[in-house]
Amino acid sequence: MDIMTANRLQQLRKENGYSQEVLAEKLGISRQSISKWERAESSPEIDNLMALSKIYGLTIDELLDVSGDKVIVKNTGKKERDFKGKMKSLLSKANDFGIYPEAAKKLLIFPFPIIVAFLYVALSMAFKIWHPLWIIFMTIPIYYRFAIACKANNKKVFALLMPVPEMVVTVYLLLSVAIGAWGYASLLFLIIPLFYWAVLVSKNKKE
Secondary structure, X not given: OOHHHHHHHHHHHHHOOOOHHHHHHHHOOOHHHHHHHHOOOOOOOHHHHHHHHHHHOOOHHHHHOOOOOOOOOOOOOXXXXXXXXXXXXXXXXXXXXOOOHHHHHHHHHOOHHHHHHHHHHHHHHHHOOHHHHHHHHXXXXXXXXXXXXXXXXXXXXXXXXXXXXXXXXXXXXXXXXHHOOHHHHHHHHHHHHHHHHHHHHOOOOOO
């Protein structure tokens, strides 16, 4: 990373009122990583650039645009051109970035809701079981929450986006309708806060 971009990242952090420690916590990385970026000793990976752009409310292009900065440095020639070329290459892949980008793309294209609706009508007409077959529609939000989770930039975000509430509700409805255990089955809802608590207190090792 060149010094101009490093200064840009430091300037944005200070303008938004974040210390290195607070910003590092938001990104799930170490304070030393922030410090290295701002000293031009290392460059943030594309997932961290995407996270910074969300925190500051900027596009990645705006995040790296140093044309309006007051800091003036001499053109570093080949090194600067190489850096810009690398950034353009990473930005061209930004829309597909995620833990499982190809899986997310395929899942989002697949006409899952249409198939669910067709199955519901076909099975209901064939077997006269309109109720409780309607529970099959709960698979639609589960499906799309999982697809979106695949586009997360780290494992903790992936876990937080998983369709746990929807799955718990679906299992609750199935058990309650099947065996009438509406009261006891409601204990399943304890899974939801416990899951999010476990994810949030877990350490994110990605830097």
